[in-house]
Amino acid sequence: MAEPAKSSPLSELRIALPSLPMRLQEVGRFVAANDYDATTRSMRDLAAVAGADPAAFTRLAKAIGYSGWDELRAALTEARRPAQIAPFSIRAKGRRHGPNADVTLVTDKLEAEAAGLPRIPVPPIAEAARTLHDAKRIWIAGYRSCRSVAELLNYELRLFRPEQVQIVGASGPDDLDLGAIRPGEIVIVIGFMPYTHASVRVAQAAYRAGAKLIAIADSVTAPMAEGADHVLLFEAAASPGFFPSLTGAIAIAQSLAAVTFSLGGTAAKKRLENTEARLAAASTYVSEKD
Amino acid sequence: MAEPAKSSPLSELRIALPSLPMRLQEVGRFVAANDYDATTRSMRDLAAVAGADPAAFTRLAKAIGYSGWDELRAALTEARRPAQIAPFSIRAKGRRHGPNADVTLVTDKLEAEAAGLPRIPVPPIAEAARTLHDAKRIWIAGYRSCRSVAELLNYELRLFRPEQVQIVGASGPDDLDLGAIRPGEIVIVIGFMPYTHASVRVAQAAYRAGAKLIAIADSVTAPMAEGADHVLLFEAAASPGFFPSLTGAIAIAQSLAAVTFSLGGTAAKKRLENTEARLAAASTYVSEKD
DNA sequence: TCGGCCATGAAACATTTGTTGCACGATTTG
């Protein structure tokens, strides 16, 4: 059942790609990677650049269900056609229902989130980063959906501060880690309404241990923001939909990591390079090829 | 006066327009108003649509200083070519210093990310959500920084599809899960450049198992996007800073979950309520108080 | 090992492309 999602010619191409002969795969990849040239330049031109036979393009088009290269190109051209600026009257009406209410929902969501990002107060982020820069040890805590933010922050910070950063509860019960917090260390807690007990406990533990606390939250009245040295605010409820949005929190986390890295100067850069070299040596990544 | 700013062929055209013969003015205006078609369709096609003589296009091109229509079109094509992703050497330069370079950095970052969100192609998200809606089982895979996206998606989907969603490698080696993938199931892989081998392996396993594949990636040429039934694109390199941005990927993940939930109708709502009730019973949340 | 099949590149094909020469009418100039 269910259509194979032939939304764009490019997706049709991708779907069919693995089952094609090798040469057609090459050509197909080339088209996917250079679809702009595919729509503007001639088949023979493309063949010359791609180092392939012109006929391969025709065969590719037929292989994925078009009558020929011309038809494939026409489809690519239409798919690429710039969206008209919405006539405003059209956008207002018919929201919510209709055949593609989904698309409207997502569009609204993205717009709302995009609008929310510039409203994030920036100076506290820079200040918090300076605190992180001086820290000997950094604990990060986030629960439920905020766990994703915590892990991203943990990951990025560890790229250039490997031994000094860790997630609360990563290697055992939270309480073990909470007991290990020392004065002068830093605890970052991420959370928004409704707040989990666990995150509040971390915040309290930090306070009791004499550690500095950075709260990434949706409100200054959030329980984990009480007594925090830095509160970084984002708008969780800014976008439509049923779940609060984490886009702002992610943006903050990334900014925090970026500024902290930049404060680290050459030392941080060096450590990042080491980490990357290690990953490359372990062949974590797919090597580049054209 | 100096040169009249011949930045783009279109402005050259506009400048020369008033001094041209009437018919050429018409054609010139048509080209200016339909420059996308001018780059993609043939001269004769355009002439038919514009209701003009094909020769007029050649004459127009010569009148504004080009050797012929081909050269004008080439210029228009280049002017329209989508911006490349920053070549990395350029991105590093500039900014960097000054009293509050940090604040500037973050502000730029947030702005760039905000600008990137509306550029996310929405229809594929809605389509992918429909596929998810029909799925019996959903696997999610993301490695390194993309793990955070994978976990967020996993979390949100499990709120209303508890038994049907799981992260690849969550409870053992990846390979155990990869062997368990069945035809008709769905695999979601998140990744951007540089791509990890692990994510590519998951995508291949999905393909081999006959499962549907949804790729959330920064490019249609991403290895895990090959053969994917749906590719959801975001701009990882859109923002300044040293790490790619995951904001777009997070926004996509959230949108995907939101649409899938809305497709679930009352059944999904019911299950969400059950989950929330269970969490409340376990007193996960801090009770509201003012 | 043989025979059929498929993938692939080169060349020939008909079609379409951009261009140019020509004729006709309008406009300007002496």
Added chain:
DNA sequence: CAAATCGTGCAACAAATGTTTCATGGCCGA
């Protein structure tokens, strides 16, 4: 008023485009 000039459409042209055919070479099954 006549002659020259310019703007314009039409049609023929050579060049290019996309397609098809054919011969070749490799691969797999019998």
